[in-house]
Amino acid sequence: METNCKNCPFNSKAAAMLSDGSFEQLSANHLVLKFKKGDAIIKQGMYSTNVVFLRTGLAKIHLAGPYHEQIVKLVKAPTYLGLPTTFGDKINQYSVTAVSEVEVCFIDVEVFQTILNENREFSHEIILELCRNELESFHRCANRTQKLLRGNFADALLEFSDRIFMSDTFVLPLSQVELANLVDTSRESISRLLSEFDKDGIIGMKGKQIEILDKKSLKLISQNG
Template sequence: METIMHYSCETCPIKSCAVETLDIEELLILQKNCGVRVFKKNETIFQQGSLTSNIAYIKSGLVKIHKKGPVKDQILKLIKPLRFIGIPTILGERLYQYSATAIESTSVCYIDTDIFRMLILGNGKFGNEIINELCKDEIRFFERSINQMQKQIHGRLADALLFFANDIFQNDHFRMPLSRSELGDFIHATRESVTRSMTSFKKDGLIEITGKNIVILDKPSLMRVSKTG
């Protein structure tokens, strides 16, 4: 079921900021060393423990980055389109230290790791954009980590709902792409606690739930819960 096809990097309308800095020659090199593949919902893009292959650029869809912990699987972050995943593999680790799975139908552009490294070495602007990406990502991760560690479950769930509405869907009415159990893995809670917290939000008129459909009715209150727990 692999659908690898080639296309023109030069005319790609959704280039990353980094690739935007490349000249024609570099784009041609990139072109020869990348390929697109579409993943279905719940399909594994790469798995923790398997051999590392390429750097991946998410063109469309939604991806979860997750890792097996001592107790259970944890979703470390969700990646929306026009971002790279797997850059850390450039360190040269033989095995992936974490997994990436499509949670919606996702289109990925693979870039050969050695070519990626070569572009960084040969083009300072390209390297700079990649560093910027990694820095922003780290800041975001710190932010999320501290919130996860210091808030209790209502606050963590409120954070997640606001994240989906504001960052992922830009809409207060959306279809939750994660199962209850996955949502639990995302906010470090059990699926039962997620359900309980959700019904409590519903009871208080903060949200409306119909299966996977979620409508945020009272955003100010939800933000207050996010802040105070």
């Protein structure tokens, strides 16, 4: 019943593709910007006519939920952001905020559209990426709602380790409040859980520096309560 990266049928390619053929037309028409940790890259509710390509760094996708801000996911370069909003009514439907130093390209939708029209491979990759996102969303949502807190938080840690940083040691990229909004709990529960995992020798923690000591256990916790 468990869902993880191994089950995922896709690997990201669309992002890397642009460096291939159609890069030239693009490079003349994009704007590269740097953002600092905490800066807003895309703001929900704002008008925008750009697609954003995250070149380097980490960002969080978040949106206003009924009661509090919801962090949908943490994304890592390279990836496209803001497609849904720019193709729609051009009002951003979610926010994206830099979580580390970040480099992004702002690409005008018209230009992006043109490339999409003229490059079948590219548009195919974009479709793939969107399909992948949809599936990911389904599974993420099913997990979040069915699993207990411990499992969800274990998942978050595993994702940081395996997908985001690809290392057993990393600095927590989010505050406890943000972690709570990512995993759908209270800040206090995150605090308690971190202490607990640390005490149980599952992770080592000094400040925001984390080391995954017992990935086996984490995976077990992910599967059970």
